[in-house]
Amino acid sequence: AQSVTQPDIHITVSEGASLELRCNYSYGATPYLFWYVQSPGQGLQLLLKYFSGDTLVQGIKGFEAEFKRSQSSFNLRKPSVHWSDAAEYFCAVGTGNSYNTDKLIFGTGTRLQVFP
């Protein structure tokens, strides 16, 4: 069965430091992968997505993620974190075997805390 694992429940970084949030997936075919961000009390906003092609994808707010098939990973990175990046981050995989897949499977999330 498809699954998504985010091994880090909570990460704390200093403002200006680099960030990497880990995501591993289990899926038999080429996955469709997403990173979402949720600010406190808000809904989820898409940061970036991978469907095919270049394995390094750029997103909004200066985030990027790299798809590594050999490691079944889709880690999210940012070179310099801002205090406003404090939020919860969710990795998700699209199920099915084509662009018209049924639904997303979400990881349990990583809460990012940023210290000044």
Add this chain to the structure above:
Amino acid sequence: NAGVTQTPKFQVLKTGQSMTLQCAQDMNHNSMYWYRQDPGMGLRLIYYSASEGTTDKGEVPNGYNVSRLNKREFSLRLESAAPSQTSVYFCASSEVAAAEQFFGPGTRLTVL
């Protein structure tokens, strides 16, 4: 363009009461979804509707029913609320199933 809207924002129910959570989108999307979010468990799919006139169960459908009223609206009903249904409920929509999903602001439901 409001995106995805949900009502109400907050609700407190007593065990056994019923209620309907409303969701509407103005992006002309075909697919709509209902999720629940619980601490440490991420988002879990309750029901989804790949297109107008169709609905399917997700991961945690027990205790819920849905209605795809038209292309814009997708409601979630709790017939007899239980404390285990205390959660934050999110509605989402997408242009095609599993493309980028756009989320509403959520409904925080407490069942006493």
